[in-house]
Amino acid sequence: MATIRQVADIAGVSVATVSRTLQQPERVSPKTRARVTSAIEQTGYKPNLMAVKFRSGKTHSLVVLVPTIANLFFARVINGMQEAAAERGYSLLLGNTQGNPELEAEYVKLVQTSQADGVIQLRAHNPFASMNADAGALLPMVNACEVLESTAFPTVTLDNQRAAKSMTEYLLSLGHTRIGLIKGPNSSPLTQERLRGYQQALASANIPFDDALLFDGDFTLQSGFDAAKKMLTQPDRPTALFCENDETAIGAMQALKQAGLRIPDDVSVAGFDDIAFSGYADPPLTTIAQPAEEFGHTAVSLLVDVLNGKIKKAPRVIMPHELVVRDSTGPAPTTCI
Amino acid sequence: MATIRQVADIAGVSVATVSRTLQQPERVSPKTRARVTSAIEQTGYKPNLMAVKFRSGKTHSLVVLVPTIANLFFARVINGMQEAAAERGYSLLLGNTQGNPELEAEYVKLVQTSQADGVIQLRAHNPFASMNADAGALLPMVNACEVLESTAFPTVTLDNQRAAKSMTEYLLSLGHTRIGLIKGPNSSPLTQERLRGYQQALASANIPFDDALLFDGDFTLQSGFDAAKKMLTQPDRPTALFCENDETAIGAMQALKQAGLRIPDDVSVAGFDDIAFSGYADPPLTTIAQPAEEFGHTAVSLLVDVLNGKIKKAPRVIMPHELVVRDSTGPAPTTCI
DNA sequence: ACTGAAAATGTAACGGATTACATTTTACAA
DNA sequence: TTGTAAAATGTAATCCGTTACATTTTCAGT
Known part of the structure; x- marks a missing residue:
C-alpha cells in the first residue's frame, strides 16, 4: 500500500x-x-486511517454491547444504529456479551485502550460490575432500551411501565380479570418495569395481585412455550396472557394451541416489541410497538454528542410506543373452562 | 489517559x-x-492499542458485510463469527450493506485504509463491483453462505443445490407433483443454486418443469405472503410449496391459512434455514437445517488463516445440512381442490 | 579483586499522517 | 526594478508503543 x-x-x-x-x-x-x-x-x-486515528486520538468506532443479536428487536435497533453511525462517519464494533459480565468488561476495555470512542449498552445487565469505579464515571456511554434508575449516563428508553400498564388496561377492558404475565429475566430492569405497570393497572381496577399468575421467562421462544405449559397445569387458569416480549408470546401461543385452546376465544395472548413475525403469527399478535430503529438513531446521536462535548447533563429520552391490536386478543370467555 | x-x-x-x-x-x-x-x-x-495496531500494521478487526442483520439466519452466523473472532483476539466490524454496492464498497475501503485486516461477505451481491480490479485479487476476504462460482476467495457454503434437491425429492416422495417454488432475490447465486436443485429433482422424477410454479420473493415474510397470495389466484394450484427460506415460508403459510387452506392437508409448505421461529410456526415448519454458527466459526477461521499466510489455495468448505421434517408437509391430497 | 559472559536496562529509530512554523515563490504596487 | 504582502510549499515535530542495538550492571568462576 x-x-x-x-x-x-x-x-x-x-x-x-x-x-x-x-x-x-x-x-x-x-x-x-x-x-x-x-x-x-x-x-x-x-x-492509512489507522495512522490518522492514532494521531487524532479519535477512532470513530462505537462499541455496541448486546446480549445477543439473534433477537429481532435488537437487530432492528442495531440496524438503526448502523444507519445513524454511518451518517456520522462512525463504525460499529459489535460486542456480543451473552449477558456475560466478563465479556462485557472485555468490550468496555476497547474504549479504555483507545480502540473505540464510546459504548452503547443495550441491556443493563450489570453495568457497574463491568468497569473500574474510577473509569466508569467518565466513560462515554449511553444506555439504550434497558436502563437502571441509578445510571448517570444518557439514556434512551421506553416508558415500559406505562406501556405495560396500557396493555394490561386494554386486556382488562376486554373483560379479563385473571391475566397471566410471562416475565423476562429477573435480572433485567425492564422486566421489573413492565411488571410494575401490570400491577399498577390491576390496582387501578381494584383487582388483587396474585403472584401465581407470574411466570418466569427469558425472552426466548422456548421459555414462552415452557411458561405456557406450566400455566396450563394450574387450576383457575388465566383467560389472558401478557408476555413481556413477542418471542415469548409466540412460544406461548404454540403451547396453548397444542393444548387445544383457541386464541383468542379461549385465551388472549399479547406480546411486546412488535417484531416482524408478530404480524405473521397465527393469529397475528396484539403487541406494543416500539420504534426500534429510532432507538438506534437516538442512541448513536446522543453518544456522538457526548463525544463532541455537546452534552453536559445526561439526558433521558423517552421514546413513544403504540398499542397494536391484532387478532390474538379478544373478549374474555363468559364461562371459564 | x-x-x-x-x-x-x-x-x-x-x-x-x-x-x-x-x-x-x-x-x-x-x-x-x-x-x-x-x-x-x-x-x-x-x-493505547491504536498505537500498537498502527505500528504493527495489524488491526485485529474483521469487517462483516451483511445485507441486514434483521435476518435470523444471518444473526446466528454472526453470533458464530463473534465467538470465533473473540477466541482469536479479533473484533468484528459490522457492515450493514442493505445490498447496496456503494455501502459495500465503503466497508471494503476499511481494509484498504488499514482499518481492518479482512472481510467476510455473507451475501455475494456483486462482490467485484465493490472493489478495484487490482486490489480485488489481493484482498483478504472470505465468502460465506453465498458464493459466486467464479470467486477466487476461500468460501464456506452449503451444497444448496443438493439440499434443495433433497427437499424436492422428499416432497415428490409424498406424492406431490405440482410443487411451487418461492425464490429468493434473483440476484442471489443462492437462489439460482436452489432453483437448480429443484429442477434436478423434478427431472429425475420425469416431471416436466413448469415455470408458472416459480414465484419471486426476497427472503422476507412479506414477500412470502405476497407470493402465496399470487399463487392462490392461479389455476391448477400446486399442492406443495417449497420456499427458499423460512421467513418466506412463514409468510406464505399465513396467506394460505387466511385463504382457508389447511396445512399440510391441502397444501404442504417447506422452508430453508431452520430459524428458531420455524419450530414454533403453526404448523411447525419442515425445513433444511444449516449449521449457522459453524458457518461463522469456519469463515473466521479461514480468514484468520489467510491473514496469517497459512493458506495458499482458496479452499471451498461445504457445510453439512439436514432435512428437518415437521408438520407443515404431508401426503399430497388425493383430489385437487 | 578481576574477567567475561549473561542479564538488565537504556537509547533512539520507526510507523504514516497532520500541522505549526519556517521558508520560498508569486504577484502586484510603487 | 524593487519592496512587500500574500500565497505556496517545505521542514520537522508529534502522536505512542515496540524493538534492534548499545550500554551498563550483575555475578559466577578463578
Whole structure:
C-alpha cells in the first residue's frame, strides 16, 4: 500500500502538500494539485486511517454491547444504529456479551485502550460490575432500551411501565380479570418495569395481585412455550396472557394451541416489541410497538454528542410506543373452562 | 489517559523497560518489575492499542458485510463469527450493506485504509463491483453462505443445490407433483443454486418443469405472503410449496391459512434455514437445517488463516445440512381442490 | 579483586499522517 | 526594478508503543 511519502516523491512535492491537497485543496495551487492528484491515482494511494486515528486520538468506532443479536428487536435497533453511525462517519464494533459480565468488561476495555470512542449498552445487565469505579464515571456511554434508575449516563428508553400498564388496561377492558404475565429475566430492569405497570393497572381496577399468575421467562421462544405449559397445569387458569416480549408470546401461543385452546376465544395472548413475525403469527399478535430503529438513531446521536462535548447533563429520552391490536386478543370467555 | 512515558518516569525506568514488563516480564528483574507494575497500577495505564495496531500494521478487526442483520439466519452466523473472532483476539466490524454496492464498497475501503485486516461477505451481491480490479485479487476476504462460482476467495457454503434437491425429492416422495417454488432475490447465486436443485429433482422424477410454479420473493415474510397470495389466484394450484427460506415460508403459510387452506392437508409448505421461529410456526415448519454458527466459526477461521499466510489455495468448505421434517408437509391430497 | 559472559536496562529509530512554523515563490504596487 | 504582502510549499515535530542495538550492571568462576 502506497504511503503519503511515495506519493510526495512521485509528485515531486513534500508530504505536507499531499496532505493539504487532500484536506484543504484550496490551499494548493491548481498546477501542484493536478500533479499530486495524478500521483495519487497512479499509486492508488489511500490514507492509512489507522495512522490518522492514532494521531487524532479519535477512532470513530462505537462499541455496541448486546446480549445477543439473534433477537429481532435488537437487530432492528442495531440496524438503526448502523444507519445513524454511518451518517456520522462512525463504525460499529459489535460486542456480543451473552449477558456475560466478563465479556462485557472485555468490550468496555476497547474504549479504555483507545480502540473505540464510546459504548452503547443495550441491556443493563450489570453495568457497574463491568468497569473500574474510577473509569466508569467518565466513560462515554449511553444506555439504550434497558436502563437502571441509578445510571448517570444518557439514556434512551421506553416508558415500559406505562406501556405495560396500557396493555394490561386494554386486556382488562376486554373483560379479563385473571391475566397471566410471562416475565423476562429477573435480572433485567425492564422486566421489573413492565411488571410494575401490570400491577399498577390491576390496582387501578381494584383487582388483587396474585403472584401465581407470574411466570418466569427469558425472552426466548422456548421459555414462552415452557411458561405456557406450566400455566396450563394450574387450576383457575388465566383467560389472558401478557408476555413481556413477542418471542415469548409466540412460544406461548404454540403451547396453548397444542393444548387445544383457541386464541383468542379461549385465551388472549399479547406480546411486546412488535417484531416482524408478530404480524405473521397465527393469529397475528396484539403487541406494543416500539420504534426500534429510532432507538438506534437516538442512541448513536446522543453518544456522538457526548463525544463532541455537546452534552453536559445526561439526558433521558423517552421514546413513544403504540398499542397494536391484532387478532390474538379478544373478549374474555363468559364461562371459564 | 496515562502514556507509557509517564509510567516510565514514575517507575524511574525507560519506556523500553515498561514495555518489556508488559510483553516479556521474564526479561525484567523482579525488583524493577515490581516498581513498574506499581506505577502502572498507580496511573491506571493501559497501552493505547491504536498505537500498537498502527505500528504493527495489524488491526485485529474483521469487517462483516451483511445485507441486514434483521435476518435470523444471518444473526446466528454472526453470533458464530463473534465467538470465533473473540477466541482469536479479533473484533468484528459490522457492515450493514442493505445490498447496496456503494455501502459495500465503503466497508471494503476499511481494509484498504488499514482499518481492518479482512472481510467476510455473507451475501455475494456483486462482490467485484465493490472493489478495484487490482486490489480485488489481493484482498483478504472470505465468502460465506453465498458464493459466486467464479470467486477466487476461500468460501464456506452449503451444497444448496443438493439440499434443495433433497427437499424436492422428499416432497415428490409424498406424492406431490405440482410443487411451487418461492425464490429468493434473483440476484442471489443462492437462489439460482436452489432453483437448480429443484429442477434436478423434478427431472429425475420425469416431471416436466413448469415455470408458472416459480414465484419471486426476497427472503422476507412479506414477500412470502405476497407470493402465496399470487399463487392462490392461479389455476391448477400446486399442492406443495417449497420456499427458499423460512421467513418466506412463514409468510406464505399465513396467506394460505387466511385463504382457508389447511396445512399440510391441502397444501404442504417447506422452508430453508431452520430459524428458531420455524419450530414454533403453526404448523411447525419442515425445513433444511444449516449449521449457522459453524458457518461463522469456519469463515473466521479461514480468514484468520489467510491473514496469517497459512493458506495458499482458496479452499471451498461445504457445510453439512439436514432435512428437518415437521408438520407443515404431508401426503399430497388425493383430489385437487 | 578481576574477567567475561549473561542479564538488565537504556537509547533512539520507526510507523504514516497532520500541522505549526519556517521558508520560498508569486504577484502586484510603487 | 524593487519592496512587500500574500500565497505556496517545505521542514520537522508529534502522536505512542515496540524493538534492534548499545550500554551498563550483575555475578559466577578463578
